[in-house]
Amino acid sequence: MKYRMAAAVLSLLGVLLAAYLYLYKIGAIPGLVCGTGGCETVQASPYARFLGVEVALIGVAGYAACLALALVGVGTGAERRHWSDRLLLVATTLGVGFTAWLTYAEAALIHAWCRWCLGSAAIITLLCATAWLGWRALGRATTAA
Amino acid sequence: MKTFYTVLGGIAVVGVGVLGWQMSRPRGAVIPADVVVTAADTAGFSGYVLGSDSAPVTIIEFADFQCPVCGEWDGVQWPDVNAQLVQTGKVRWIYRDWPIDGLHSHTRLASHAAACAADQGKFWPYKERLYAYQGQWSVGSSQYSQFRDYLTALGGDAGQWDACMSSAKYAGRIEASRELGSRLGVGSTPTFVIGNLVLPGNTPSDQMRRLVDSLIAARGAAPAR
Numbered sequence: 346m347k348y349r350m351a352a353a354v355l356s357l358l359g360v361l362l363a364a365y366l367y368l369y370k371i372g373a374i375p376g377l378v379c380g381t382g383g384c385e386t387v388q389a390s391p392y393a394r395f396l397g398v399e400v401a402l403i404g405v406a407g408y409a410a411c412l413a414l415a416l417v418g419v420g421t422g423a424e425r426r427h428w429s430d431r432l433l434l435v436a437t438t439l440g441v442g443f444t445a446w447l448t449y450a451e452a453a454l455i456h457a458w459c460r461w462c463l464g465s466a467a468i469i470t471l472l473c474a475t476a477w478l479g480w481r482a483l484g485r486a487t488t489a490a
Numbered sequence: 491m492k493t494f495y496t497v498l499g500g501i502a503v504v505g506v507g508v509l510g511w512q513m514s515r516p517r518g519a520v521i522p523a524d525v526v527v528t529a530a531d532t533a534g535f536s537g538y539v540l541g542s543d544s545a546p547v548t549i550i551e552f553a554d555f556q557c558p559v560c561g562e563w564d565g566v567q568w569p570d571v572n573a574q575l576v577q578t579g580k581v582r583w584i585y586r587d588w589p590i591d592g593l594h595s596h597t598r599l600a601s602h603a604a605a606c607a608a609d610q611g612k613f614w615p616y617k618e619r620l621y622a623y624q625g626q627w628s629v630g631s632s633q634y635s636q637f638r639d640y641l642t643a644l645g646g647d648a649g650q651w652d653a654c655m656s657s658a659k660y661a662g663r664i665e666a667s668r669e670l671g672s673r674l675g676v677g678s679t680p681t682f683v684i685g686n687l688v689l690p691g692n693t694p695s696d697q698m699r700r701l702v703d704s705l706i707a708a709r710g711a712a713p714a715r
Contacts, residue, residue, distance in 0.1 A: 354501065361502075385626070
């Protein structure tokens with residue numbers, strides 16, 4: 346249970362962070378609190394869009410989906426937890442892969458670092474680890490039962 | 491379980507509150523280029539002046555805050571020019587805006603930001619900061635907040651600066667400087683006007699020093715030290 350709760354909290358933080366970047370991208374927020382200026386550089390780069398969609402918006406949707414899956418796992422019995430935990434593990438693994446590509450783009454292609462993007466990378470990595478731990482714990486509990 | 495939902499709800503409320511506060515931040519200002527210059531725009535203003543009024547040579551720099559060559563000149567040559575010519579009393583330096591709107595979409599905003607910083611006696615450090623961070627604010631869409639941050643980093647009053655920026659009261663003065671530069675023969679930035687001499691480009695400080703010394707020698711004027 347504690348892993349799903351942790352996953353829910355991390356997912357919510359991810360939603361808020363991605364929403365912040367998306368609101369900046371659509372002009373609803375006048376500027377990012379960044380300090381280095383690298384955030385604007387990254388957000389203005391072509392890598393801030395993926396298949397025509399803002400990466401920040403993909404982040405909002407992805408984290409919201411993770412939040413929903415984590416909350417399903419918190420509030421239901423073991424049977425439902427099985428599929429929600431499995432989906433959460435798949436979603437966060439995809440998220441880690443996508444984030445790894447974006448971090449590579451910052452380092453090697455854009456040559457600028459966005460602290461908020463690095464924050465999101467940390468969140469999705471922790472979220473994936475939490476999902477994996479939750480999945481493993483559920484497997485053990487099922488085997489013991 | 492109740493504690494968990496309380497914590498989650500608390501994070502959501504705080505997060506949404508922060509986002510709302512960010513959305514309510516000042517959105518920026520528009521500094522028009524197509525203004526009609528009036529006499530009031532330039533009354534009592536003859537550029538941003540540094541150095542002694544009794545200096546034997548006056549140099550007017552026409553520059554564009556978003557021009558990369560101007561930024562390079564300001565970072566590399568200006569410290570030497572300032573130390574060797576202005577601070578020694580040889581030169582009275584005048585900075586004037588010559589925005590190139592066709593190439594630099596944020597240059598008028600930067601010029602106006604500097605004018606509003608000048609209201610608080612911070613033009614020269616602000617100018618240096620604008621050039622030093624030119625590579626950052628030239629991209630993206632948060633120039634206003636970045637310019638605001640530069641002012642507060644210098645200890646300026648952000649509220650007073652916001653009011654100045656939203657009034658766009660120096661739009662006419664900036665255009666007047668551009669028109670003056672064009673009348674004097676400025677066609678690019680940076681350009682330095684020394685009497686009748688128009689010196690365009692990234693002029694090295696050594697060349698400028700030799701020129702100033704030759705002018706002083708020709709006039710037989712001793713530099714005030």
